[in-house]
Amino acid sequence: MKKENPHIEELKEALKEATPSRQASLLTELWQSGCTDKALFESFKESKNSSLKATANRIIKSLATGVEERDDEKLKRLEKELKSPSLSKEKRFHLYREIALIPSSVSERNDLLLKGFEDTSWEIRDFLVETFTNEERLSNDLFLDLAKAPLWMNRREAIRILGKRKEARLLDLLDPIAQESNADIKIIFIEALENLEVKGILPAVGRFLKDENLWVKKRAEKAVKALKEKAQGAPGMSTEEKG
Numbered sequence: 001m002k003k004e005n006p007h008i009e010e011l012k013e014a015l016k017e018a019t020p021s022r023q024a025s026l027l028t029e030l031w032q033s034g035c036t037d038k039a040l041f042e043s044f045k046e047s048k049n050s051s052l053k054a055t056a057n058r059i060i061k062s063l064a065t066g067v068e069e070r071d072d073e074k075l076k077r078l079e080k081e082l083k084s085p086s087l088s089k090e091k092r093f094h095l096y097r098e099i100a101l102i103p104s105s106v107s108e109r110n111d112l113l114l115k116g117f118e119d120t121s122w123e124i125r126d127f128l129v130e131t132f133t134n135e136e137r138l139s140n141d142l143f144l145d146l147a148k149a150p151l152w153m154n155r156r157e158a159i160r161i162l163g164k165r166k167e168a169r170l171l172d173l174l175d176p177i178a179q180e181s182n183a184d185i186k187i188i189f190i191e192a193l194e195n196l197e198v199k200g201i202l203p204a205v206g207r208f209l210k211d212e213n214l215w216v217k218k219r220a221e222k223a224v225k226a227l228k229e230k231a232q233g234a235p236g237m238s239t240e241e242k243g
Helices: 007-017 020-032 038-042 050-065 071-082 089-100 109-118 122-133 140-146 152-164 168-178 183-194 201-206 214-231
Strands: none
Touching (some): 007 020, 071 109, 109 122, 183 214
16 A cells, blocks of 8 residues: 655645646656545546546556556556557557656656657657647757757657747748758648747748749748738738738
8 A cells, every 4th residue: 555645735736727638647646656545536537638538547447456557667568569560550559648648757758659750640640749749848949859850750740749839949940941852841840830929930931932842832822821811910010921
C-alpha cells in the first residue's frame, strides 16, 4: 500500500482547473504519489478526452489489482512492440496512444513519440502533432531545432506544431525554406504562417507567389487572399499588410 503524502492535496487542487491533457498527467502523478482515492479516478473514467479516459481506467485497474507497471518498464515494452514487423496501422496507433499516456518527464518517451513522425499513416502523425502541441511542459525550442533537422518528415511535423502553437520564431525559417526543393515543406510552412498573429506574415507568404512549383504558388495565393481579407479593417495593421 502506497503512503499518502502532502503533495497529493496540491495535485488534487491543480486537477480542478487543468486542461484534459494536463489532467491525464496529474492523475498519473497522483497515483504515483500514493493517492488511492478510487472515487476521484472513477470520476474521469467516462471522459470524452481519450487520453484522460484511458489514464483513469488504467489507474482504476491498477488499484483493483494492487500492481502497476512502472512507466519506464511500460515504455520499454511498448518500444519493443513497435519494432515488431508487419504491424497494422491500428496496432501502431494504439501503441503510440499508450506511449503518449506516459508522462513527458519519463526519459526517452518523447524520443519514441518523435520517431512516429516517420510513420506512413497521416492519422498517426496528426495524433502525434496534436499530442505535442498540447504538451505544455515541452519548449518550442525542441521543435525549432527539429524544424531544421535533416529528415524532412521531422521538419514537416515540427513546423505544423510550431504553427499550431503560434510560435513567431517560425519567421526565422523563411529564408532557408524559401530555398527548399521540397514542395511539401513549403506548403506546410505557408499553412503554419497563417496561424501566426504577428506582423510580417503577408510579405513572408508573398515570397512563395513566384515559386517554381505550381502547388506551392496556388497555396501561397490562397493564403495571401485569406490574410488580406482578415486584415481588412483590422486595427493596427500596416498598409503593406492590408495589401
